[in-house]
Amino acid sequence: MKLEPKMKLLKHKRTKIIATLGPACADEDSIRQMIQKGVNMFRLNMSHGEHAEHYASYQMIRNIAAACEKHIAVLVDLCGPKIRTGTFKNNQILLVKGDGVTITMRDVEGKPGLIPSQYKSLAYDVAVGQRIFLADGVMELVVEKVEGTEVYCRVLQGGMLSNHKGINLPDSVVSAPSMTEKDYDDAMFAVGLGVDFLALSFVRHVDDIHLLRAWLEQQGSNIGIIAKIERPEALDDACAIIEAADAIMVARGDLGVELPPEQVPITQDMLIKEARKQCKPVIVATQVLESMIEHARPTRAEATDIFHSVSSSADAIMLSGETAVGHYPVKAVEMMARVIINAEAYLWHQGAFCSAAVKGKAHQSALPFGNAVARSTSLLSRDLMVHGIVVLSESGWTTVTVSSERPEAPILAVTSSEETCRRMSLIWGVIPVLAEVEDMGNHVALAKRLVQTYSLAKKGDPILLVQGFHRDEANNCPSIMVLKV
Known part of the structure; x- marks a missing residue:
């Protein structure tokens, strides 16, 4: 039997790409090209650069995204305590x-x-x-x-x-707090900008998340918090950290130093599984295409690493130095997108999407109501071979819940909130759609129109319309409608 690695590609990639801005790409042309090649979120790294530089980058991202008619999120990554050598x-x-x-x-x-x-x-x-x-x-x-x-x-x-x-310091209990004075200053700057996410470095306990959340509430901000898992202590409190955060980042740089190398891929997989279980997006970061800082092509091992992250169902993969200071920032994004798209095509043809729902083990107790409905949505998307899933979601919770079961069909996530729309660009399989408030009233007509606008379905094709999930299970009232376009 002949093995053929080339196959028909999917129309939309499911795994999202995050690119770090830096001297190599902080110009209008590079940002535009990276968006066109598949970037869904940009990272502003507070470990480098001044506020004035980040302000200019932020304005460029917002302006270019609007011109490209794309919903692009912006992440500010806080430094955390600097445990570094001085100068020699x-x-x-x-x-x-x-x-x-x-x-x-x-x-x-x-x-x-x-x-x-x-x-x-x-x-x-x-x-x-x-x-x-x-x-x-x-x-x-x-x-x-x-x-x-x-x-x-x-x-x-x-x-x-x-x-x-x-x-x-892998054997030590580090006394430094997660948030330094500089971090509070940078966070205040981020609040003023109106960014979509803050990444908290050096997370060790769930209280680190609670402290930042309380501080943001005092500033009248509901910016999403991404917990960076880079310390071994965080693994001891991982489930609570994931529950408290809006998303997590598997920061394999420091984590790979603190843990034995052979444990890093296992830890990555375990964190992805737990994040999906709790309906929280998960980002894989660090040394993804490290060789492309200097070279125009990646190593085969790096391409395989991306494939592993995609097959593990990470929501997003992040480029750091590859785009910030590398010689080939746009090519790095393009290569990332190519590997993702080919990996997803292979997995789709292998029936790997919605595999958790199809191969689910018998449960000792009932699933949470929302998770059960999300799993049913995923099964319906496969059994009816629907061409699109339309999700109505003001806060984004319905969207992330449906996405967590990795359905086969693309998800059109519709909201009247521009802020929610940008945040949903992080979620696996989601095409964010901003709708007028008055259009949200006629759900059926809106769903049928949108799947045709985005060329997901044509007249007579089946689609799903999902709405009604809530973070508070007591207020959950989800529904699934099967429609013909």
């Missing part, structure tokens, strides 16, 4: 395996044998015998003694250490 004389030092080296909290220039730390509580957080990783885990130290502001270490794995490299 000649910008770098060599760490040799077996040598002793001191990490100091003093404000000094580094030199051979002395590493300055920007994180002033490091000496209080570490203990003898604990490991310290440097530069994304490339170098490893072990603590031998702590005295005052000095942490005396032995080099277990050496290398060249340069300015401002990350410090990871």
Whole structure:
């Protein structure tokens, strides 16, 4: 039997693309091209750049998205506590395996044998015998003694250490809060801009989410919170964190340093499954197309990594340095979209969509009402071979609930709220549609018109119309209508 990897592609990609803005792409032409190639959300990284630069980028995104008639979300990614090295004389030092080296909290220039730390509580957080990783885990130290502001270490794995490299403390309980003074300043800036999501770094406990939520409420803001899962402690409280957040990000950079490498893909899969179970979008991030920072083509392993994220049903995949500082930002987006579209075509032809509903295990107890109706929607989309699912959703909750069961048909998510419309651009399989309030009254006519406008169905084709989900199960009143266009 011949194996044929080429097959008919789906008309709409289901997995969303997030691109980070930076010096390589913060211009009108690049932003326009990236939107045309498939970007659904842009990330403004507060670890780099000034507010004035981010303001200019934000305005460009909004203006270009409007001109392209696309609903594009904007994410502001907060820095969190900076646990980094300081600067060195000649910008770098060599760490040799077996040598002793001191990490100091003093404000000094580094030199051979002395590493300055920007994180002033490091000496209080570490203990003898604990490991310290440097530069994304490339170098490893072990603590031998702590005295005052000095942490005396032995080099277990050496290398060249340069300015401002990350410090990871996998064996320590880090005392720094998730939100620093700079983060509050950046969050206030984001509130003023009117961005769609805030990504909270260094999340360890559900209380980190509650604190940011309470602060946003004090500012009169309902910006969506994305919890970045990048610390091992977050896994101990993962279910509660997912429940409290509006979405999660599997931040594989720091997580991959803190955890053994063999556990990272398993952790990613487990987080995706739990997020889907709770009807929360999940983003996979870090080193997705890392080689495309320098090269015009990705490695085969990177393409396979994207395929794995797609087949695991992640809602979105994020590009970081690939677009922010890489030589080929637009090509990176285009390559990401190509791999996603081909992966989804393969999975669709394999019957992998709505597989959870089809292959669902017997339940020991009844499913929550909303989840059961969402699963029924997914099954109907397959059994009736519908050409589109129209979801009416003011808050976006009906949309994310239906999407969580990964139906075979595209989802037209209709709302009269521009804010909700942009946020729904993060959700798997969703085409956000902004409708006039008066049009929302005649649901049936609106649904039939929209599926034809978006070329999903023609006269006589079956479609589904879904509405009525609510975050509070007591107020759930969902309905599914089967219509003929």
